[in-house]
Amino acid sequence: MIATVIFLLCCLLSTARILSEAPRPSSLATGDIAQRSDQRFAAVKAALPQRGVVGYVGDPGIPALGDYYLAQYALAPLVLDHSPNHSLVVGNFMTSPTSRELPAGLRLVTDFGDGVMLFAAKDAR
Amino acid sequence: MALALSAILLLSCGWLLVGLGWSRQAPLASDLLLRVCLSVGFGLGIFSAVFFLSLLFHFTRLMLVDLAVLALLLAGFFVLRTSTAITIVHGAEKEGNVPAWLHRALTAAFALVLFAALYAAIMRTLAHPHGDGWDAFSIWNLHARFLFRGGIHWRDGFTPLLPWSHPDYPLLLPAAVAHFWTHLGNDATAVPALISFLFTFSTAGLLYSALSILGGRVPAMLGGIALLSTPSFIEQGTSQYADVPLSFFILATIALLCLNDNREQNDPSHRYPGFLALAGLAAAGAAWTKNEGLLFLCAIVAARLVGVVRENSFGNWMARARQVVPLLAAMAPVLLLIAYFKHSIAPPGDLFSDPAATFHKLVDPARYWAIIKWYVKGFFRFGHWLLIPGTLVMIGFYFAAGKEADPKSQAGIRTSVLALILTLIGYFAVYLITPYDIYWHLRFSLTRLFLQVWPSSIFLFFLCIKNGNDMCGADTAVREFEP
Numbered sequence: 001m002i003a004t005v006i007f008l009l010c011c012l013l014s015t016a017r018i019l020s021e022a023p024r025p026s027s028l029a030t031g032d033i034a035q036r037s038d039q040r041f042a043a044v045k046a047a048l049p050q051r052g053v054v055g056y057v058g059d060p061g062i063p064a065l066g067d068y069y070l071a072q073y074a075l076a077p078l079v080l081d082h083s084p085n086h087s088l089v090v091g092n093f094m095t096s097p098t099s100r101e102l103p104a105g106l107r108l109v110t111d112f113g114d115g116v117m118l119f120a121a122k123d124a125r
Numbered sequence: 126m127a128l129a130l131s132a133i134l135l136l137s138c139g140w141l142l143v144g145l146g147w148s149r150q151a152p153l154a155s156d157l158l159l160r161v162c163l164s165v166g167f168g169l170g171i172f173s174a175v176f177f178l179s180l181l182f183h184f185t186r187l188m189l190v191d192l193a194v195l196a197l198l199l200a201g202f203f204v205l206r207t208s209t210a211i212t213i214v215h216g217a218e219k220e221g222n223v224p225a226w227l228h229r230a231l232t233a234a235f236a237l238v239l240f241a242a243l244y245a246a247i248m249r250t251l252a253h254p255h256g257d258g259w260d261a262f263s264i265w266n267l268h269a270r271f272l273f274r275g276g277i278h279w280r281d282g283f284t285p286l287l288p289w290s291h292p293d294y295p296l297l298l299p300a301a302v303a304h305f306w307t308h309l310g311n312d313a314t315a316v317p318a319l320i321s322f323l324f325t326f327s328t329a330g331l332l333y334s335a336l337s338i339l340g341g342r343v344p345a346m347l348g349g350i351a352l353l354s355t356p357s358f359i360e361q362g363t364s365q366y367a368d369v370p371l372s373f374f375i376l377a378t379i380a381l382l383c384l385n386d387n388r389e390q391n392d393p394s395h396r397y398p399g400f401l402a403l404a405g406l407a408a409a410g411a412a413w414t415k416n417e418g419l420l421f422l423c424a425i426v427a428a429r430l431v432g433v434v435r436e437n438s439f440g441n442w443m444a445r446a447r448q449v450v451p452l453l454a455a456m457a458p459v460l461l462l463i464a465y466f467k468h469s470i471a472p473p474g475d476l477f478s479d480p481a482a483t484f485h486k487l488v489d490p491a492r493y494w495a496i497i498k499w500y501v502k503g504f505f506r507f508g509h510w511l512l513i514p515g516t517l518v519m520i521g522f523y524f525a526a527g528k529e530a531d532p533k534s535q536a537g538i539r540t541s542v543l544a545l546i547l548t549l550i551g552y553f554a555v556y557l558i559t560p561y562d563i564y565w566h567l568r569f570s571l572t573r574l575f576l577q578v579w580p581s582s583i584f585l586f587f588l589c590i591k592n593g594n595d596m597c598g599a600d601t602a603v604r605e606f607e608p
Binding site (some may be wrong): 001002003004006007008010011012015016018022023024025027028032035051053066069072076077079081116120 | 180224227230231234237238241242243245248249251252253254255256257259262263266267270271274275276278279283286287289290314318348350351353354357360361478508509510511512513515519520521524525528584
């Protein structure tokens with residue numbers, strides 16, 4: 001019986017962690033990362049074909065891969081190939097996009113703001 | 126409204142499928158809970174398979190297909206169900222022998238833990254409607270979006286251009302989500318969130334109800350408390366990953382095997398393949414949920430074959446076949462579906478892409494040592510418990526309470542323990558040959574792999590331990606379900 005009581009107390013300790021780490025009602029209003037990403041890409045999505053494969057360029061480095069995954073999630077069923085070698089290329093930049101040089105071989109078609117851009121290959125019509 | 130109707134349709138399909146494997150018996154309270162929890166998982170499995178087949182065969186009237194499946198199941202339910210009595214030996218407390226204070230403490234703790242888990246799950250779901258963590262929207266919900274939004278081009282989502290989205294992962298979750306979305310006409314975030322929620326609490330309900338039948342109410346409550354107070358179970362359960370759904374199917378397979386073997390031990394004269402067939406379906410559900418489930422399916426089949434050969438006299442082939450064939454027969458249709466998906470739709474996985482490098486890794490002792498160290502660390506850490514690891518608490522409880530001298534469902538327990546050990550060995554082998562950096566891979570997946578077998582481990586632990594009934598002075602009882 002003592003073992004059962006100790007067992008229960010240990011479990012209740014962890015239940016305290018479950019409760020303490022649960023999001024507070026006040027934090028629910030901020031929206032989650034995927035929801036914000038869906039909103040960020042809503043405008044460029046309307047300018048892209050409904051399906052097929054387009055290119056993708058974004059910030060360099062491993063941490064920016066998450067931004068690529070979010071862009072793909074927002075734009076599905078369009079496939080985003082992480083490469084600039086396509087006639088249409090989605091740009092996704094988190095930091096100071098205005099001062100950034102355009103990727104070589106691409107021309108800016110539309111800047112949708114908030115770091116989201118649409119490029120076209122210079123040799124494409 | 127459409128969501129509620131779809132949910133009713135799903136539960137009806139699941140209920141009828143589970144009913145096909147059950148006898149025509151009057152449901153008792155704990156059996157009712159067991160069947161409802163199984164119905165959730167099996168219903169989602171049916172929804173997933175129906176949606177996938179509808180895409181393959183270009184059926185656009187999904188509701189008509191659903192109704193046809195429902196009608197078939199209904200016909201099977203009334204025509205094929207057996208009326209054989211099922212006799213199960215189980216622990217039943219005599220309420221008078223359980224100290225009142227302990228009973229009250231257990232009930233209060235169970236209620237507290239359940240409400241805390243429900244509260245945390247709801248808050249986490251509201252805070253992260255698309256799922257909490259990269260895998261939710263880079264794998265599972267992304268695949269669901271491709272299936273739903275892609276129309277006739279749904280295969281685009283399974284292109285080698287997106288290797289990070291693991292396009293070779295099976296489709297139980299994404300196709301079930303897309304099925305709901307098709308009924309709704311939009312890709313509401315409520316659907317994957319609700320499915321995650323259902324899987325989480327159905328796993329807890331399944332654990333409680335199966336332990337209640339086979340062990341008694343005290344171990345059932347202890348098991349339920351152990352699972353629902355595991356912080357990472359609630360975190361993962363609401364993250365919209367596939368690990369908790371997989372844990373559901375692993376537990377369902379093991380619980381049904383134990384029910385079957387308990388019945389076999391108690392009443393070998395009556396043939397009753399229902400539980401075994403449902404166990405096969407549950408194992409196939411695991412394989413249709415995640416690649417690790419395929420590993421578990423192989424492990425359970427191997428363990429079952431070992432058990433059958435060990436426990437039957439040589440030469441008695443018919444008896445052996447009866448204990449394996451229903452399991453395999455029920456798996457077969459889903460395995461065909463998985464084989465088609467892997468062969469014709471999904472690009473090859475990355476695990477065996479470089480045989481020379483794989484061999485080199487297999488003979489590198491440093492990799493073995495690294496995995497062993499992480500397994501030991503993970504054993505104590507994976508639940509994200511506060512202060513005292515749950516695994517340590519259970520080891521302490523084992524030494525304090527002792528092992529059941531003659532646990533019920535012995536054959537089922539042995540088979541299940543062997544299957545879980547083989548599954549963990551399989552995970553070990555995958556880490557050995559992983560094409561990724563081994564430390565990165567261990568860091569980001571090992572705790573989830575342990576979580577996959579955690580509900581089943583709790584189930585087997587409380588079946589084997591001398592806890593509830595003996596501790597509280599209760600004895601065992603035989604319950605017979607008459608037609």
